[in-house]
Amino acid sequence: MISLHLVKSFRNAVTPFSLDVRYEIGDEHKCAVLFGPSGSGKSLTMQCLAGLTRPDAGHIRIGDCTLFDSQENVSVSVQKRRIGYMFQDYALFPHLTLLQNVAYPRSGCWPWRVCGEERDKAQDMLERLGIGHLAANLPSQISGGQRQRAALARALNADPLLLLLDEPFSALDPLLRERLREELLELMENLTIPAVIISHDPDDVDAFAGGLVLYDKGRARTVADYASVRGDFATAGKCLRHLQEQGAA
């Protein structure tokens, strides 16, 4: 179970923004989707979850583990949170090969040298995601889909408690997006780690949502179970629009 209460405001920014969300995602959903227009606070939520941004107030709990609590003055550092974050642009290190990238969470200060057990583990992870043959390539030498798999392999190799996927398909053309969505869905089914996905594409919600959180202008509304509300509508888009209008009313 993920329990979140986040308050964060940027008053002095060019466009002032304030995030104030409070919701829980139950264990019955392996995958939750944060859906909403850009600039509604989805990415900021993820950054707070990962520990890259410190909320002004609130709490973050995953299971029994408190990662942040402003009242009890708890804030686990980003390094110790064990949250796998897959960035929108995948953020693979361009100067390292795929093997070195994937081994990065376990290699020492000198990530160019990967040996022994770390090497086997990273190679195993690459094989698991079907890109074992690309181990010696640089990220610039492989395709978008392969890059996504490599980023996932690297995040998984850090042994995370939770996976965060920030708009995994936003930068891709529609056909490739569809193929990668199927691939990722298949991969996720074999994982036991819960995941939170950001998206503004209704098709992603259809494919991944167990739990659904609707974002709008820094506020959020949870829909406990997407499947139960989805049934009545012809398309995912119509369903989400209806939910949004309901939320605004």
Added chain:
Amino acid sequence: MDFDIAFIWSPLELSLRVAGTATLISFVVATLAAWRLARRKGPMPALLDAVCSLPLVMPPTVLGYYLILLVGRRGVFGHWLEEVGINLIFSWQGAVVAATVVVFPLIYKSARAALEQVDKHLEDAARTLGSSEWRVFISVSLPLAWKGIFAGIMLAFARGMGEFGATLMIAGNIPGKTQTLSLAIYDAFQAGNDAQASWLVCITSAVCVALLMAAELLVKLKRRH
């Protein structure tokens, strides 16, 4: 004129030694300073940034004067330096101190710009994968900013080779001991020894051209990999 290789070799060797050591020290200190100050906002970082950039705008003689006030025999740290047996005035080590301060902002400025251009997502990704700030710097930021920092290093070395004002103030102009190429040229010219001066000028120019070409070649080689 009685041709003696020593009149070229001695200042050339000294210039290379002084510029090399100064560049190395500046590289370490300036890169670390740039790392700590990059992407920082607020009055304190702004002040530190100004201090780090100051040698760029101050006349070298002023820098030399400040350095004498700091490390000279009667300077702030003079007494302490004498106790540990370090004498910087009228020694080649003094020339290194002068050159280090003069070339420092050249590396600092390029390093800071290069480090700030590194994609923040990559550094954040390293953090979420459990990397400490130091490891993020060594394994991600530094390798990706290397090209910019290297450009700064080459510029700093070339500037160090030509250092004149601050060196003259601290280390003086002692042939065979603290007389670098640019000081030797000035000396020869003042003494009316035009042949010697033109030899030294040619050598200096050749070294600088060779340096720039080597740097270009290194960058190209790196790009091919």
